[in-house]
Structures are given as C-alpha cells and as structure tokens.
Amino acid sequence: MRPFTYERAASPADAAAKAASIPGAHFIAGGTNLLDLMKLQIETPAHLIDVNGLGLDTIEETPDGGLRIGALVRNTDLAADARVRRHYGVLSRALVAGASGQLRNVATTAGNLLQRTRCPYFYDPNQPCNKRQPGSGCSAIGGVTRSLGVIGTSNACIATHPSDMAVAMRVLDATVETVRPDGGSRAIPIADLHRLPGDAPHVETVLERGELITAVTLPRPVGGAQLYHKVRDRASYAFALVSVAAIVQPDGGDGGGNGIAWGRVALGGVAPKPWRVEAAEAHLKQGAKQTTALLLAGARPTPDNAFKIKLAERTLAAVLREARA
Numbered sequence: 001m002r003p004f005t006y007e008r009a010a011s012p013a014d015a016a017a018k019a020a021s022i023p024g025a026h027f028i029a030g031g032t033n034l035l036d037l038m039k040l041q042i043e044t045p046a047h048l049i050d051v052n053g054l055g056l057d058t059i060e061e062t063p064d065g066g067l068r069i070g071a072l073v074r075n076t077d078l079a080a081d082a083r084v085r086r087h088y089g090v091l092s093r094a095l096v097a098g099a100s101g102q103l104r105n106v107a108t109t110a111g112n113l114l115q116r117t118r119c120p121y122f123y124d125p126n127q128p129c130n131k132r133q134p135g136s137g138c139s140a141i142g143g144v145t146r147s148l149g150v151i152g153t154s155n156a157c158i159a160t161h162p163s164d165m166a167v168a169m170r171v172l173d174a175t176v177e178t179v180r181p182d183g184g185s186r187a188i189p190i191a192d193l194h195r196l197p198g199d200a201p202h203v204e205t206v207l208e209r210g211e212l213i214t215a216v217t218l219p220r221p222v223g224g225a226q227l228y229h230k231v232r233d234r235a236s237y238a239f240a241l242v243s244v245a246a247i248v249q250p251d252g253g254d255g256g257g258n259g260i261a262w263g264r265v266a267l268g269g270v271a272p273k274p275w276r277v278e279a280a281e282a283h284l285k286q287g288a289k290q291t292t293a294l295l296l297a298g299a300r301p302t303p304d305n306a307f308k309i310k311l312a313e314r315t316l317a318a319v320l321r322e323a324r325a
C-alpha cells in the first residue's frame with residue numbers, strides 16, 4: 001500500500017471542499033472496497049477523508065411518505081429497518097443477497113453505490129484495462145468474459161456494475177442527494193448516477209470531483225410484490241451473474257393477461273449500471289420472454305456470456321411466478 005494522509009471530515013461541506021481541493025483525495029466510508037483496491041495499488045489516494053463521523057447514518061421519513069436514507073447507513077441496518085422490510089421489500093432482499101454479514105455490517109449506502117467493477121482484469125495490474133488506466137486497452141475483450149456485461153457496454157469496456165442494492169434502488173426510482181464542493185446541493189435520479197462506459201470507462205458516475213453523497217431518498221411506497229432473485233456461481237458471497245429486481249402487482253386473476261396488473265423490473269449483472277427499460281414493463285403482462293427481449297434489445301454478448309440473456313428471461317419468469325403466487 002502506498003503512504004497516504006488521513007483526516008476526519010468536520011461537515012459534509014468541509015468534506016466536499018477538501019476532496020475537491022486536495023490532490024489525490026478520496027472519501028472513505030466502510031472501506032470494504034476502497035481498502036482492497038489500495039492494497040492492490042489499483043487505487044492510490046494520497047489523502048483519505050473519513051466521512052464516518054458526519055452523522056449521515058439515520059433513516060427518516062420524508063414529508064411525502066417516502067424514506068431518506070443517510071449515506072452512512074450500514075447495509076445491515078438498512079436491510080433490517082422495519083419500514084424498509086414492510087414497504088420496500090425489494091431493497092431489503094437485494095441487500096441481504098450481497099456480500100456477507102460481516103461486510104454488510106460495515107458497508108454503507110453511498111459506498112455500495114460507488115463500489116468499482118469486479119471485472120477480473122481490472123483487479124490485475126499486469127493486464128491492460130481502460131478503466132484502471134485510460135487508453136491502455138481492454139483485456140476482457142477477447143479474454144474471459146463469463147461474468148461480464150452483455151448490454152450498455154462499449155468497445156472500450158464491457159464490465160458490469162456489481163451492486164445488488166443499486167438494482168433495487170433503480171426499480172424503486174430512488175434519488176441520490178449530494179453536497180458539491182461549492183457547498184451547494186443537488187438531487188440526482190438514480191437512473192442518471194452511473195454512466196455508460198463509451199470511450200471513457202474510467203468516468204463511472206456523473207458526480208463531480210469532491211461531490212459527496214449525503215443521502216438516498218425513496219419515493220412513497222408503491223405496494224406490489226417486491227422480489228429480488230440473484231443467480232450466482234455459489235449460494236453466498238458471490239456477485240450476480242444475473243439478478244432481477246421487480247415490483248409486481250398481480251391482477252387477482254381477472255385482468256385477462258397472465259395474472260400481472262402492472263410491474264417494474266431492473267436487471268443486475270448484465271450492464272455497467274442497473275439496467276431498466278421502462279418501456280419494456282408494459283409487456284410484463286405478455287410474460288418474461290417478451291419483456292426480456294425488449295429489456296435486452298441491442299445486447300452484444302460474447303460467446304462466453306450469451307447465456308446471460310436466457311438466464312435473465314428464466315429468472316424473470318421465476319420472479320413473475322412467485323409474484324402471482
């Protein structure tokens with residue numbers, strides 16, 4: 001690990017201003033991703049700004065009946081919150097499908113959203129990687145791609161975003177609140193937080209340098225059956241090959257369709273960001289095959305990972321079956 005300096009931020013505005021003005025400064029929250037990357041010298045911050053003491057660790061109800069989740073709320077606490085379990089079940093389920101109990105005890109809401117990809121070549125400093133070293137090339141293209149993306153990718157990068165929680169937040173239409181280095185704040189719809197790689201895969205979000213996430217807000221509950229199915233190579237402690245976050249309202253059998261009145265769906269494990277195509281959701285009544293065809297229209301799988309398309313369809317079919325039941 002390279003030497004670095006460390007300080008505890010005094011306030012969100014102080015953290016953002018310092019992160020923007022000190023060369024090589026990085027925020028640290030739970031550290032479960034950043035410290036691993038520092039040990040491998042994939043991230044080499046010169047200065048760490050610890051945001052754990054900023055009091056951003058509460059979950060509050062909003063005036064419009066939603067929830068405001070502090071950026072430092074731990075994944076375990078968020079998953080266990082009675083309001084989340086009751087009204088935002090897809091979020092609770094996605095959280096407990098991620099990592100391990102010990103990691104979730106430390107991992108934070110903001111850190112989870114901003115965790116880096118799990119592309120194996122990104123983690124190997126001996127291999128070219130446009131995300132790690134812009135312009136160096138992409139070792140995954142033409143390499144081993146089983147776990148990598150099938151849609152939203154580019155000729156520069158085919159990595160996926162690894163978060164389970166973010167997929168649930170996408171289907172819940174969450175909003176990310178931030179403080180900017182000039183002290184101003186803004187609200188970013190989660191749909192717009194993560195960027196597609198294009199020709200600059202190292203630029204992963206729309207956050208500006210030093211911008212601090214302070215909270216994530218969820219709109220008032222929409223009801224429905226809320227499910228998260230994650231398919232992975234082993235039963236726990238593994239990232240998704242494919243995951244489906246869904247909110248589905250069964251029609252009670254009188255809707256004339258396949259038992260679905262309306263629904264929302266987002267996919268994980270297939271793209272550089274949680275993947276949701278709202279126009280596809282009108283087709284949930286026609287079933288998983290039609291919906292997945294629209295969700296993944298334009299997919300560019302590799303021979304290694306083309307199975308993800310059928311796997312997404314089957315996982316969505318299982319989710320719809322469970323929702324109807």
Ligand SMILES: Cc1cc2nc3c(=O)[nH]c(=O)nc-3n(C[C@H](O)[C@H](O)[C@H](O)COP(=O)(O)OP(=O)(O)OC[C@H]3O[C@@H](n4cnc5c(N)ncnc54)[C@H](O)[C@@H]3O)c2cc1C
Pocket residue numbers: 026027028029030031032033034035036051071097098099100103106107108109110111112113114115162163164165211212213214237238239240
């Ligand atoms: C073995 C292992 C297995 C895992 N399995 C899964 C899994 O199955 N599913 C899954 O979803 N995740 C998984 N994870 C990832 C884990 O969920 C993340 O490491 C964790 O959520 C990151 O949160 P953190 O608070 O520790 O972030 P940190 O490591 O502290 O920070 C991560 C990034 O976020 C930035 N950051 C932190 N807080 C803020 C803020 N408030 N504003 C702006 N930037 C900020 C940091 O600068 C850093 O760049 C796994 C991790 C490990 C080590």
Ligand code: SF4
Pocket residue numbers: 117119120121122128129130131132137138139140141148156157158159201
């Ligand atoms: S897919 Fe992206 S992260 Fe993986 S090697 Fe290529 S550029 Fe790097």
